[in-house]
Amino acid sequence: MPKDSLPPLPLSGLFAVAKPSGPTSMAIINDVKDLVNTSPLFVERGKLAAHKEGKNEKQKRRKWKSNKDMVKIGQGGTLDPLADGVLVVGIGRGTKKLSEFLDCVKEYKTTCLLGCETDSYDCQGAQVRVAPWRHVTREMVENALPVFRGQIEQTPPIFSALKMDGKPLYEYARSGTPLPRKIEKRPVTIHSLEIEEWLGSDHSFRYPEQVLSEDQRQALEKTLRSVQEDARVVDEPEEPVEDDRAPTAFVLRMKVSGGTYVRSIVHDLGHAVGSAAHVVTLTRSRQGRFTLEPTEGDMGCISWDVFKAAKEDAGPADEGGYTAWEREVLDKIETIDTSVTTASGAKRGQSSS
Structure with a gap:
């Protein structure tokens, strides 16, 4: 200029x-x-x-x-x-x-790693549970994506700074304190959601080393059961196999409305394909203009x-x-x-x- x-x-x-x-x-x-x-x-x-x-x-x-x-x-x-x-x-x-x-409308690119759920829904948190991932194919993920497109209601992560009665949600979860009420779902719009790249096992991502202790798991489960009676936090380990492949990873590209939790989309998508998932990379490629x-x-x-x-x-x-x-x-x-x-x-x- x-x-x-x-x-x-x-x-x-x-x-x-x-x-x-x-x-x-x-x-x-x-x-x-x-x-x-x-x-x-x-x-x-x-x-x-x-x-x-x-x-x-x-x-x-x-x-x-x-x-x-x-x-x-x-x-x-x-x-x-x-x-x-x-x-x-x-x-x-x-x-x-x-x-x-x-x-405003925002665009993101995120890498998802299957088989492990974390408290923060990303790789900077601690392992909450592991689940099978070898059965998940690209076709399965693509077939699950339509549920997440359009106008949807999204539940914010239990380990987030969102406050309930003046107290961050993560404080309830860490202390095992019952929630005063269910976490309110938020209406958001997912304008587009696509698989950009299927990495499979060809990557260097690994699960977080930090794992929730048994006491921490019980505290989290206690908090979750205050709003969902059948809530359980237990591992569902993969059946023993001979190969040592890295868990499947893939890249999503999405265009979303303000207030959308990308981590929640990845977390919920893992559940939708009978596994678990968390974010290992996240890029905001656009914010408005x-x-x-x-x-x-x-x-x-x-x-x-x-x-x-x-x-x-x-x-x-x-x-x-x-x-x-x-x-x-x-x-x-x-x-x-x-x-x-x-x-x-x-x-x-x-x-x-």
Whole structure:
């Protein structure tokens, strides 16, 4: 974006980061915030100068505090630490538009591993039970998918941060405390759901090493039985066989409404084919208009490596006065033009990419 085409500084707007698997969404936001708070793109130069002067005075008075809230920043929908992909970031007035990304259509790609159920429904949890998987074929999975398409009702995982009477569900499950009532099902829309790749045993994924203890299993079963009398948490081991193949894995691609638990789809699909399953990889490939693979009309994402490198060394500014990471943001940001005024003279925001 040429300098002369920029709205008046400091900028407000939206951009997306391609989050890697591992760090939390909040850790990503905090690191981006550290950079944004030092950039003339987003902070008035007078404030930056005053901040720098205060920092220099620290050596004399020892009373200076770093101001980490010079710019308002937020994200439009958390990704689990395991997940990678599109993380929408709002800066300044852009934070007011983040709510639209909570209910927008999202696209995901996830790898499912059969034969093992975990408490978190993904590979970062502990094994809850194992079940047969060798009987499951691609055709069986494809025949089970139609039940999960369209408008469906979905039960959130028992090991989730969703609160019931002010207490996270996972606290009930871990302590064996009966639930006050059944977990309310949520209406969601699965616009599309397909097998993208059948990996079979040709992969390196394995079950989590952590296994629920007998006491933990009994606590979980006690909680589940408070809302489902016949609930049982028991292993259904595969019949002994001579080969040592890895359990079957396959990749699903889906387009879903906001509020959909991808982990629950995989968990329930495992049950539907007479097995168990959990998520081993999860990528959010699209969130609204932001996507990892942009085509005409889409907004692309900024690689996390750009911000990671800038945190270590922002490097020199170019002839326009901006560093490499700032140029990347300028190329991918959807700005909110705060200079536009109404007939009455009051300022209003206007999106422009």
